[in-house]
Amino acid sequence: xxxxxxxxxxxxxxxxxxxxVLNEERFLARIGWSGQVDQGFGVDGPSLKHNIINLISAVxxxxxxxxxxxxxxxxxxxxxxx
Numbered sequence: 001x002x003x004x005x006x007x008x009x010x011x012x013x014x015x016x017x018x019x020x021v022l023n024e025e026r027f028l029a030r031i032g033w034s035g036q037v038d039q040g041f042g043v044d045g046p047s048l049k050h051n052i053i054n055l056i057s058a059v060x061x062x063x064x065x066x067x068x069x070x071x072x073x074x075x076x077x078x079x080x081x082x
Contacts, residue, residue, distance in 0.1 A: 013070060019059045020067055028056070 022028060033053050046054075 010074075013067075013074060016059060016063060017067060017071070019056055020064055022056060022060070028053075 033049070033056070
């Protein structure tokens, strides 16, 4: 099975949609990933967990409205040319 550019774009859109709909109170707080993580003094740099929390927060903040347009475009494309 070979992947084309279309399938890769669908996977990217689905992953971004999955990140965008994560609820901080119901899901992220249960695993201890809600809010910002304090780095403390003397730490070399942000940890992987801190970077993932920032990525989730950025996707939820910045891409929520553009995702509506992208999802509508994909839905109309699939209905018309499916």
